[in-house]
Amino acid sequence: MSQFGEVDFSKIPQDFPILQRETRPGVRLVYLDSAATSQKPEAVISAMDAYYRNSNANIHRGVHTLAEEATSLYEESRKKVAAFIGAAYPYEVIFTRNTTEAINLVAYSWARKNLKQGDIIVLTEMEHHSNLVPWQILAEERDIRLEFVPVTPEGFLDLEVYRQVLALQPRLVSFMHVSNVLGTINPVKEMIQAAHEAGAVVMLDAAQSVPHMPVNVQELDVDFMAFSAHKMLGPTGIGALYGKQSLLEAMPPFLGGGDMIKKVYLRTFVPNDLPHKFEAGTPAIAEAIGFGAAVDYLSAIGMENVAKHEQEIVSYAINTLLEIPEVHLIGPLNAQKGAVTSFTYSGVHPHDVAQILDHEGIAVRAGHHCAMPLHQKYNLPATSRASFYIYNTLEDVNLLVKGLEKVKRYFG
Amino acid sequence: MEDLYREIIIERYKQPLYKGVLEPCDISFEDENPLCGDRVRIDLRVDAEGKVVEAAFSGHGCAISQAASDLLLEAVIGKTVEEIKALSKQDILDMLGIDLGPVRLKCALLPLKVIKSGVYGVNVGDDE
Numbered sequence: 001m002s003q004f005g006e007v008d009f010s011k012i013p014q015d016f017p018i019l020q021r022e023t024r025p026g027v028r029l030v031y032l033d034s035a036a037t038s039q040k041p042e043a044v045i046s047a048m049d050a051y052y053r054n055s056n057a058n059i060h061r062g063v064h065t066l067a068e069e070a071t072s073l074y075e076e077s078r079k080k081v082a083a084f085i086g087a088a089y090p091y092e093v094i095f096t097r098n099t100t101e102a103i104n105l106v107a108y109s110w111a112r113k114n115l116k117q118g119d120i121i122v123l124t125e126m127e128h129h130s131n132l133v134p135w136q137i138l139a140e141e142r143d144i145r146l147e148f149v150p151v152t153p154e155g156f157l158d159l160e161v162y163r164q165v166l167a168l169q170p171r172l173v174s175f176m177h178v179s180n181v182l183g184t185i186n187p188v189k190e191m192i193q194a195a196h197e198a199g200a201v202v203m204l205d206a207a208q209s210v211p212h213m214p215v216n217v218q219e220l221d222v223d224f225m226a227f228s229a230h231k232m233l234g235p236t237g238i239g240a241l242y243g244k245q246s247l248l249e250a251m252p253p254f255l256g257g258g259d260m261i262k263k264v265y266l267r268t269f270v271p272n273d274l275p276h277k278f279e280a281g282t283p284a285i286a287e288a289i290g291f292g293a294a295v296d297y298l299s300a301i302g303m304e305n306v307a308k309h310e311q312e313i314v315s316y317a318i319n320t321l322l323e324i325p326e327v328h329l330i331g332p333l334n335a336q337k338g339a340v341t342s343f344t345y346s347g348v349h350p351h352d353v354a355q356i357l358d359h360e361g362i363a364v365r366a367g368h369h370c371a372m373p374l375h376q377k378y379n380l381p382a383t384s385r386a387s388f389y390i391y392n393t394l395e396d397v398n399l400l401v402k403g404l405e406k407v408k409r410y411f412g
Numbered sequence: 413m414e415d416l417y418r419e420i421i422i423e424r425y426k427q428p429l430y431k432g433v434l435e436p437c438d439i440s441f442e443d444e445n446p447l448c449g450d451r452v453r454i455d456l457r458v459d460a461e462g463k464v465v466e467a468a469f470s471g472h473g474c475a476i477s478q479a480a481s482d483l484l485l486e487a488v489i490g491k492t493v494e495e496i497k498a499l500s501k502q503d504i505l506d507m508l509g510i511d512l513g514p515v516r517l518k519c520a521l522l523p524l525k526v527i528k529s530g531v532y533g534v535n536v537g538d539d540e
Contacts, residue, residue, distance in 0.1 A: 381472055
């Protein structure tokens with residue numbers, strides 16, 4: 001693998017121990033559920049293992065060797081993640097449990113300080129539950145108005161309506177970069193610029209974009225951005241909130257406890273500086289180190305190369321699936337899109353499709369993918385979803401097609 | 413795979429014998445599995461002795477939930493409301509003739525949950 005020039009993607013599956021397993025004797029695992037969670041390369045697993053074997057200690061306090069090592073590994077990871085997304089400063093990256101917690105942090109800290117009754121928050125119809133429910137809770141509590149940008153039948157945001165709701169002068173606009181169901185890549189740069197011109201702060205749910213394409217927070221000029229390590233080769237239990245320094249500085253703490261304080265008296269406290277102000281209690285240290293290793297692994301491949309590889313796979317998947325008369329694809333077909341293909345199969349419930357594919361070793365998702373309102377919009381109780389990542393190959397798509405032939409054999 | 417998608421399951425999924433609605437009816441209940449969107453409504457007509465004389469289900473879902481609904485209704489015709497209350501998870505699995513993992517078990521047990529909620533007149537929890 002090289003940082004320069006062509007990457008040999010055929011060798012990448014070898015770096016992932018789990019991809020060497022069979023789901024039953026003689027049947028290789030074909031993992032097409034990376035939009036739910038990605039698999040982990042040896043480099044990530046061994047970085048976490050090495051931390052527990054050699055450097056395990058609590059961070060930021062002890063002066064002993066292990067505490068120094070653990071602290072420096074943890075903070076190194078923050079620097080790696082910050083550099084990966086082009087943040088101006090490492091302390092603009094707050095470690096959270098996941099994307100959901102990062103969005104909730106903004107909802108509880110920034111929004112509760114800055115929003116009042118009658119203020120408007122703009123969301124979209126394609127949002128994942130994690131970018132709906134925190135705002136619904138807030139709206140209920142503060143009597144805040146939620147406005148939604150509709151999704152067109154082709155799977156794009158209706159930007160005309162977006163401009164109309166921006167004219168209502170919302171305080172906050174929060175939307176996803178890439179849809180986990182449709183694969184739509186939203187025109188975020190233009191949307192952020194338009195939101196700023198309308199005077200709104202922008203929160204970007206980047207759970208499905210940061211793992212798959214180059215994302216630069218300064219280029220986008222985004223105010224807040226949330227993403228999870230586990231969808232980008234890292235462990236579960238760790239994610240990040242990026243926030244512009246000026247916004248984070250002015251925000252009250254989220255959770256209270258150790259590490260987020262400078263001084264504590266019996267009745268009062270002085271909050272710590274960024275980023276520690278938002279990281280109360282002992283954090284997920286090993287997971288943060290695994291996150292850093294994942295970022296190293298992706299950086300070595302290069303995110304341009306990752307995006308190119310996935311584009312090739314998803315285009316091939318769309319073209320081959322379109323040839324199966326029983327298969328109906330959901331979301332954009334021609335436009336550049338994320339590494340996701342959601343589909344239905346005539347007369348067969350997505351659960352049954354997933355079950356038959358599982359028998360062939362193929363892991364796909366069946367359900368509403370935590371986007372119930374979006375499925376309601378398309379009048380679909382559920383869909384099957386195949387999602388791809390760096391370790392998938394064109395052969396995986398061929399196996400998916402073969403698996404779908406089995407669906408026909410059982411239900412045809 | 414042949415075990416899970418036994419002929420009877422595919423057959424009942426594609427050509428259910430008890431699909432439809434009964435209006436009016438004596439007992440009607442509807443519920444869904446929020447995780448997968450399966451939805452089942454069951455309507456029952458009951459005679460003076462409390463015996464089920466007619467039954468129908470409607471809704472949508474996977475082969476397992478739909479076949480389980482159909483087989484369950486076939487089994488409850490002629491049974492009393494008290495006998496329906498006594499039905500168990502194992503009865504459903506016996507009807508289907510398969511064993512299921514935890515995720516698919518939810519699909520198979522949805523009609524049982526619905527019919528029990530109907531006869532008890534309240535929403536009952538998962539019977540696992």
